[in-house]
Amino acid sequence: MSPIRNLTLTCDRDGPFSEGDAITGTVSFHLTKETKVKSASVKAKGDAHVHWTEGSGDDETSYTAHRRYFKDKQFFVAENANDRVLPKGSHHFKFSLKIPSESMPSSFKGAHGHIVYMLEAKISRKWRWSSTVKKELNFLSKSVHTISRRVCPQSGSVNKKLGVFSNKEVQMSASVNRDVCSPGDTLSAFAKVCNSSSKSMRFKFSVLQKTVFRASGSTNTSSNVLFKAVGNTVGPKSEATCSCNIKIPTSAIYNMDNCEIISVEHVLKVYLDISFRVDPEVVFPLVIAPSSSTSPDEEVEPSPFGAFGAPSYSDFPAGSGVSQYPAPVPTQPANPASGYEWPQNAPSYGFSAAALAYQPEVQPPSYTSLFDDCQGAVERSDLDQKRT
Incomplete structure (x- = not known):
């Protein structure tokens, strides 16, 4: 012994x-x-x-x-x-x-x-x-503290035709209020869509962690879902808006780019779930870093929303029309298009009062003011149908 x-x-x-x-x-x-x-x-x-x-x-x-x-x-x-x-x-x-x-x-x-x-x-x-x-x-690593303390909003848009010979399309624009955050932070994301097709679709939001392993000239990539939420249904020939509070888990791993054989990055995806179609999506790079790198005292500069010219985030209640669900176990691969169902009693359009994260004093603007061009197109389409 x-x-x-x-x-x-x-x-x-x-x-x-x-x-x-x-x-x-x-x-x-x-x-x-x-x-x-x-x-x-x-x-x-x-x-x-x-x-x-x-x-x-x-x-x-x-x-x-x-x-x-x-x-x-x-x-x-x-x-x-x-x-x-x-x-x-x-x-x-x-x-x-x-x-x-x-x-x-x-x-x-x-x-x-x-x-x-x-x-x-x-x-x-x-x-x-x-x-x-x-x-x-x-x-x-000190490298995670070198990320700029200035956080900025991001915006993007996508147009997608549904069918090779169809002139019916879906237009979606999306935005997020910051591109740098810390574990435990809450982001505000906003999306709106003009659906001139005959298909129904749903808003979805997700945060993915992508890890790449490298060895002998080959790579192996794994993706984990850190957050996922499902929003309102958008009916045929209609338009809708949706906003979402996105909670970054406290266990989230920081971005890592200073290792030759392992790297970690994050993205925020805003997309439309359309049955039997490739989902239109807007993808935003997202940096997760320690809180000292993302001071909330820094001024956030506004940026253009995208093709639709949307209002600022403060005009909409974050979390409206969005049902949030726990993320899958971190070791599971990301599968943004499956596994979450919107409650049957939820409204088809607009904002769901039951899903409000909070009730702001400022009321959201009318859809007419948001979608002047798109609204006119839909109204003319409805008028033509009545005449026929």
């Missing part, structure tokens, strides 16, 4: 640690008797590793990549010395290790890889198994 008991590794602070920081602490253990020790040390290291397989049987191919970011080691019993005899009793050794100042990625664990920063203490004896203890460090 080993005379080394209660080997522990304690840091003076829990972290998170970043580039250039010192890791200080104490290695402690108790000896039940006088013991010869070959060497004793503590080391810190940071590594990124990815691995996955494709195919099966004889066609199975494995992909592996590894990156070592740093390693620092300190001996409290020299390795090249003759066996040192340590007396019976409790022992405590202070240590101080340095993290290099070069940019390194944050701690990460994913489906096909991880980035781990580890602290390890080891006591070696001749002809005996070594005694070791490990402690994982929480590492947050």
Whole structure:
């Protein structure tokens, strides 16, 4: 039985640690008797590793990549010395290790890889198994703090014909009030559609996390749904608007672009779910960073809404007409077009009072003021139908 008991590794602070920081602490253990020790040390290291397989049987191919970011080691019993005899009793050794100042990625664990920063203490004896203890460090790269503190709205639009020989089309424009946020933040997204087709469709909003693993010139991509919500139904030959409060989970991973073999990015998708058709969508890049990088005190500059010339976000109640659902388990792949049903008793158009996140003092403008061109087209279409 080993005379080394209660080997522990304690840091003076829990972290998170970043580039250039010192890791200080104490290695402690108790000896039940006088013991010869070959060497004793503590080391810190940071590594990124990815691995996955494709195919099966004889066609199975494995992909592996590894990156070592740093390693620092300190001996409290020299390795090249003759066996040192340590007396019976409790022992405590202070240590101080340095993290290099070069940019390194944050701690990460994913489906096909991880980035781990580890602290390890080891006591070696001749002809005996070594005694070791490990402690994982929480590492947050300084690169995530370099993101601009200025957050800006984004907007976009899409037109889609339904049918090769049809002149009936769907026009949708969408906008989000910021492009940089933090875990736990709430974004405001807005969308409106002019549907001159004979198809019904529904608004949908989702936030996706895309992780790319790279090895041997190949890539493996996984997508997780962080948020999903379903809005009102838009009937044939009609127009509608919808706004949504988008809650970023507190467990969301920060964007990462300073690792050669693993990268993480996020997008916000606003789209229309149309049966048996490719869904029209507007996709916005979204940066998730620590709160210090996304100060709410920064002024947000307005930007054009898109082809429809929509009003500002403050004119519409965030969350109107949107039913929010829990996101799938993070390890599940994203599937934005399935799995969520709009309640049967919800109204077909406009805003659902039951789904309001809050009731603002400013009332939404009329649809006529929002869709002058589109409204006129729909009214003329209805008039032509009555004449015939």
